[in-house]
Amino acid sequence: MAGSELGHATAESLRNTDFDETPRPGSAEWVTQVVEAHWGVTLGSAVLRPLASASGERPLSHTSGLWRVSLPWGRDGERAAFVFKAQLNAAAIRPLEFHGLKRRIMKICAEQGVPVAVAVPAVDGSPVVRRDGVDCELAPLLPGTARRTLTSAQAAGVASTGLTLRSVLDGLPDSLVQALEPYPVDPLVEEERWQVALDDALGRLLPLAVHRTDEWGRVIAPVLRQLEHCKPLLDRFVAADGDAARNTSVVHGDLHRHHFLFDELREDRVSAVLDFDNLRLGNRLLDLAWIARTADHVAGTRAVRQRSTTAFVKAAESAGLLGPGETRLLMPTLMAYAVPVVVDIAKDILERDILDDLWIEYLDLLSPAHMTETHALLTG
Numbered sequence: 577m578a579g580s581e582l583g584h585a586t587a588e589s590l591r592n593t594d595f596d597e598t599p600r601p602g603s604a605e606w607v608t609q610v611v612e613a614h615w616g617v618t619l620g621s622a623v624l625r626p627l628a629s630a631s632g633e634r635p636l637s638h639t640s641g642l643w644r645v646s647l648p649w650g651r652d653g654e655r656a657a658f659v660f661k662a663q664l665n666a667a668a669i670r671p672l673e674f675h676g677l678k679r680r681i682m683k684i685c686a687e688q689g690v691p692v693a694v695a696v697p698a699v700d701g702s703p704v705v706r707r708d709g710v711d712c713e714l715a716p717l718l719p720g721t722a723r724r725t726l727t728s729a730q731a732a733g734v735a736s737t738g739l740t741l742r743s744v745l746d747g748l749p750d751s752l753v754q755a756l757e758p759y760p761v762d763p764l765v766e767e768e769r770w771q772v773a774l775d776d777a778l779g780r781l782l783p784l785a786v787h788r789t790d791e792w793g794r795v796i797a798p799v800l801r802q803l804e805h806c807k808p809l810l811d812r813f814v815a816a817d818g819d820a821a822r823n824t825s826v827v828h829g830d831l832h833r834h835h836f837l838f839d840e841l842r843e844d845r846v847s848a849v850l851d852f853d854n855l856r857l858g859n860r861l862l863d864l865a866w867i868a869r870t871a872d873h874v875a876g877t878r879a880v881r882q883r884s885t886t887a888f889v890k891a892a893e894s895a896g897l898l899g900p901g902e903t904r905l906l907m908p909t910l911m912a913y914a915v916p917v918v919v920d921i922a923k924d925i926l927e928r929d930i931l932d933d934l935w936i937e938y939l940d941l942l943s944p945a946h947m948t949e950t951h952a953l954l955t956g
Contacts, residue, residue, distance in 0.1 A: 657717035720837025720847035729844035737846040738867035765920040773919040802944040813908030825860035865910035907951035
């Protein structure tokens with residue numbers, strides 16, 4: 577995606593943990609120095625390792641370096657686990673004022689029972705530290721595991737937790753909502769307008785993908801064809817003025833399945849909601865669309881998926897979070913968000929020659945075909 581070159585270049589430092597006089601930003605030595613200098617940790621006491629899921633999978637992030645850090649914490653010196661996040665892509669860095677607002681919103685979410693990891697302030701009280709042009713955040717490591725495919729009970733857990741979060745965001749004080757307005761998110765794509773991106777995908781990129789004979793051509797060509805099939809749904813979205821609710825509510829923006837962790841002992845309980853870095857004003861239906869899409873990501877037959885999505889709709893309507901006619905706008909809203917990202921990944925593959933295995937995971941997550949299927953289930 578746009579800005580990926582920088583992200584990949586700096587991410588390379590994560591794989592270089594050699595100790596030298598000038599540690600690279602994102603390296604183990606550099607992270608250790610930042611934690612010791614800015615969070616008051618005793619020299620030599622931090623134990624680091626790259627963050628990975630319980631199955632050893634790489635986290636779904638192309639902009640951040642993530643470390644699991646064990647630190648002595650508390651009066652008795654007992655150790656506690658934290659996540660250290662280094663924002664390695666300069667284009668993804670948010671103003672320092674944003675991070676204070678993010679922390680306030682996350683504290684409200686935590687107080688309302690949403691399982692989130694609120695950042696630990698640095699010694700000077702700041703929620704983030706900017707070091708060598710890199711924003712650094714330290715937060716408690718919440719236990720749990722992300723699931724590639726959900727059981728019905730897990731899908732219900734995501735729906736319940738996600739709707740609670742959406743309700744909390746809807747109830748934020750007007751002053752806090754207005755304070756967030758000056759801090760939009762850089763979309764990290766070359767073309768943000770989905771209509772223009774879609775035309776480019778179908779008119780220029782699809783022929784390039786079809787004529788590419790390697791594995792990456794076989795990966796991206798079917799996804800671009802899916803965009804062609806979803807165009808009528810997006811056209812109806814425009815006709816229904818689906819963008820009318822834009823930029824009016826605080827949204828998480830990324831409530832997909834990778835950002836829900838499940839309790840190790842009680843697998844249907846959501847133990848953490850992750851990654852509030854894209855918090856912004858936007859269309860609240862985007863959050864609900866992500867939750868609906870996740871509710872459909874359940875193992876089983878179409879009938880099982882139908883029950884899961886129907887249960888989500890009933891819960892959202894009962895909570896007053898979905899109004900008349902809004903269910904039909906969910907997947908088109910998500911598609912309008914996803915199209916520029918999918919097209920930019922296609923450009924990474926076909927034009928920029930940035931070939932990252934993470935793109936396969938992103939393309940599955942943002943699959944227009946999957947969203948079309950979910951739309952059919954939601955609207956029955």
